[in-house]
Amino acid sequence: MRWPTIRPRERATHAGATLSTAARSASRSSVPSSSAQRRAAVATRAPTRSHTSSTSRGPSRCTLTGSRYIGVCKGLGVTLRATLFDMDGLLIDSEVLWHRAEHxxxxxxxxxxxxxxxxxxGMFVEEVVAYWRARQPWSGPSDAAVVAELLExxxxxxxxxxRLLPGALRALDLAEACGPLALASSTPTALIERCLDHFGLRGRFEAIHSAEDEPYGKPHPGVFLSAAAALGVEPTAxxxxxxxxxxxLAGKAGRMTVVAVPVAEDRGAPAYALADLVLASLDELEAAWLDARFA
Incomplete structure (x- = not known):
């Protein structure tokens, strides 16, 4: 995972990142028929739920108290309409692959x-390269060339x-049954699309947005706010x-409901106490919890 520090940054310069932000947005403006068809199919076998209103309602209480849940939901009294997924470390088991590439x-x-x-x-790949050059300078390739090599x-x-992480496909299916999906990641767009294409997931998302197109990265909420705007959904929904x-932190800063799936060694970090639900893996995400929030 590449989580950036809070500071302005220039656009990434890496192999394959030649499309402008506007061009990429335009290329994703239409809803993939596969996503719409999947939701339509689910709607024929599930109770009807509205995706068109984010009107406040009374606080809901999560009654799913099985031992698999290591956190509980906080009733925020909102109706949800869309789901924004991260990619690295959530859907794709990529942390070890990043480490190998860097070594x-x-x-x-x-x-x-x-x-x-x-x-x-927690750094962007450009920041990682600059960090190590400052401490162990090398002659030869420029920072941009090293960034491109790392991403490749x-x-x-x-x-x-x-490989996909346990429960990833099931979580996508459950969330897609409730409303449109977006992917919001700190990974550069070219690599996001390469990964999604490899696993056949690009068509699952009606919007794809990278923090490389934002002046700030997570924990700033910009990447999530832009993804929500691309879906035409209010952040609170x-x-x-x-x-x-x-x-x-980025999701909560954007006034969004957050499900956290931390790795075991990070689970004690104070930030996870802000999440509305904390799971040990995506396998633990339950349809009933989503139904209560999207109903």
């Missing part, structure tokens, strides 16, 4: 990295060894599904 690419430059890479966790290597690893603490 390989920086190793060829003579840079010795620590095993856990905790010092650069991660893409190769995802296509060769990547959006559900965010995230694995990172920065993503949880």
């Amino acid at each position: 390989e690419v920086f190793g060829r430059l003579g840079v010795v990295l620590p095993a856990d890479l905790r010092a650069t966790k 290597r991660v893409g190769d690893l995802v296509e060769g060894e990547g 959006c559900l965010v599904v995230e694995d990172s603490a920065a993503g949880v």
